Amino acid sequence: MRGTADLALVAALLLAAGAALVLGGPAASPREALAALSGGGAPEVRTIVFGLRLPRLALALVVGASLALAGAALQALLSNPLADPFLLGISGGGAAAATAAYVVLPAAALGVVPAAAMAGAAAATSLVWWLARGPLGPSPTRMILAGIAVNAATSAAILTMLALAPSPRLPGVIAVTMGSFASASAGQVAWLAPYVLVPAFVLLLHGRDLGLLATGEESAAALGVEVAIVRRRVFLAAAALCGGAVAFAGVIGFVGLVTPHLCRLVWGGSTRRLLPRAALAGAALTALGDLVARRALAPAELPVGVVTALLGVPFFVALLRRSA
């Protein structure tokens, strides 16, 4: 049963990836795109497939995997099914900083928007950590409450800037606040990869510890988890994954929250095995979401955050009813 589900997951990932490369506008029809993928085809089709669609797909896969992995880890760390990078204010911090950069900076300096987003996510992370501090370190409850406060503040800041932004800058601001892979480039993916791989390794390394932390900090400590160290590492790693995602793709909702729950429904409770599956499922869901965003109302493009939410909500509702 689990083996079959694993195969289905890999198949879904490959199908979503394949479809993202093959399906598209008239400039590169599926037949032409397939020809390009098998080494032939017209040069302009090859440029579209390998220069535009492939980086966009790669970014969607990396960002989706990052968000789902960060969500699964934070849910376990805080022993709370509602925890995700948004609830904790991390995404909000990144988005607020990126929005501010779009509104304030001259056009020539817009290359620093991703760096601003990462700095914003890091600042929000530090703020949540600092607000949640206590005699025995930050407690899960205080971290969630601090995250909600920081998230509310960043939302207010983003909406204010949205209201005041000069109109030429609005598309950029909307891409940040609703999520988009439209500006993906090979350079971005190359830049993001190491930034994602190290924290992902840290989270997978602590998979077993996270399973124990999901049952409470005292319970985890009793079974040998160095709670203070693991908590700091996991929180920083999840924040880094999320900061990287926001920096290059803006705010993409529901992937981090819903993907881990979907995987739990299919594969059961072990957190150690949940983490890699959540990463793969998040990658598949986001690649599929971006494909729908690109093609559903073509040539117009939907914000990918809207699509992942639309795909995620029915799953989430089903989950809610199932647990009732």
Next chain:
Amino acid sequence: MTTLLYANALSGGYGGDDVVRGVDLSVGEGECVAVLGPNGAGKSTLLRLLAGILPASSGSVELRGKSLQAWRRREVARQVGFVPQIVNFAFPVTVTEVVQQGRAPHLGAWRPPSPHDHAAAAAALARVGLAGRGGAAIQHLSGGERQLVLLARTLASEPRLLLLDEPTAALDVRHQLEFADILGQLVSEGVGAVLVAHDWNFALRLAHRLVVLHHGRVRAAGQPDQILCPELFGEVFGVEVEFLRRNGGPLTVLPQRLARRGEGSVES
């Protein structure tokens, strides 16, 4: 008898305020020490200090002759099984998955459980009489069964010493007796135990020695027959009690009424 855990002048608490003050305590192989005291006396805090989950502000704890700080956290967890009062199950997990968590101290970050790990978990589950319930969701179990599963999770790590924080607080009488039987058997096999209990008679059924805490300090310590007297209950718990002993069985304490002023100090 080999001493497993030895605490000397142990103090500790939260945010700079000591809840436990200068407590001495030792427990050896095959010995059960019960910690009694009213609410707020520092019993649970003492247990956390003994488990090394809470750092001591002063004094020391030695595990098998070596300071608790000198052991790695995971090495402590292999030898000391701490059964906490509260364990969350925020996500659906099966009974078997919970019990297998007890093997975590023996596994590294990557190593999957070996056949021996699976066997130890299965044996622990059988020991608490739930061998057939491995596939059940923990959320669907009764409070009593859940407590037995938590004991099994701790036993799966094959500890030499158990630290139990009011393990029977939420159990019906049948499960209390079942729990006492299992614990008594473990102790007779050489496992040491420190048992925090509100139920005096449950503690007296199992304990070789008692430590009575009051305001974080040891008010009395020793074998039950030597230290238990009505004055102690009046002073520490603020109640009048009668003792009952039948046919050489364990001492039974029957609470009668609140102590009158002057006889016992009601908690300030």
